[in-house]
Amino acid sequence: MEDIFIYKDEYGNECTFLREKYYKHVCAVITDFFEEPLPDNEFHKHFRSLLNTLESYDDVYTITTEMPFYWSICIIENRWTNNHLIKSKTNDDYKEWADRYNRENGIVTFIIEGINEETYVFNNDEGGKSIFLRGKYYEFVCKLVSDFFKEVLKYNLINARLINNLNALYDNGKYEDIRKFIDKKPYQWAMSIIENKETAMVLDDKKLEEYNIFLDEFFKANNMTSFVVPQG
Structure with a gap:
């Protein structure tokens, strides 16, 4: 088998x-x-x-x-x-x-499981519509674990919770539904997966500079500027 x-x-x-x-x-x-x-x-x-x-x-x-x-x-x-x-x-x-x-x-x-739908449309705090690129968000978190922090990506409790939270975004498109992803940095999700427990750790200045470079390179490779795209 x-x-x-x-x-x-x-x-x-x-x-x-x-x-x-x-x-x-x-x-x-x-x-x-x-x-x-x-x-x-x-x-x-x-x-x-x-x-x-x-x-x-x-x-x-x-x-x-x-x-x-x-x-x-x-x-x-x-x-x-x-x-x-x-x-x-x-x-x-x-x-x-x-x-x-x-x-x-x-x-x-x-x-x-994987991410059910790549994007999520929600009402932003300015009264318009925005798109949250949840598929790319999860992909970036995984790359942080494996490529930035150089750790083995495990499907543990926190990884499963992140996927479930991303898949469970409601159809009503409220801004509050994605605050857990906007307010919590992707690297914090990555560290939570590595440690298999919730963490609110912050990076020191040197590591934060390296992180920002890594983020910019990911955006360039995927023709993006943000995980949230405002709609006209």
């Missing part, structure tokens, strides 16, 4: 399904959470086949629309089942176990 499956979501954006991690999670639910031996039965083979023959977003949806613990129960019972409890375990028990398992294994999500 290949570690990941890359596909297009319903928006046409490239996403990554961490299917090997998902499979290992399901197996761990059986052996660690339910304390059962891992069966080598027909349903287990069927589940592996589903993971190995993914072709599209619909296939990934079919897998992930069910909770991992449900797949685990089906494997244990070797059938599709309506049973959602085994050994008197509860949903709360599973959530507590899964939270601990994911922390120990560095899992934030099994699906790494």
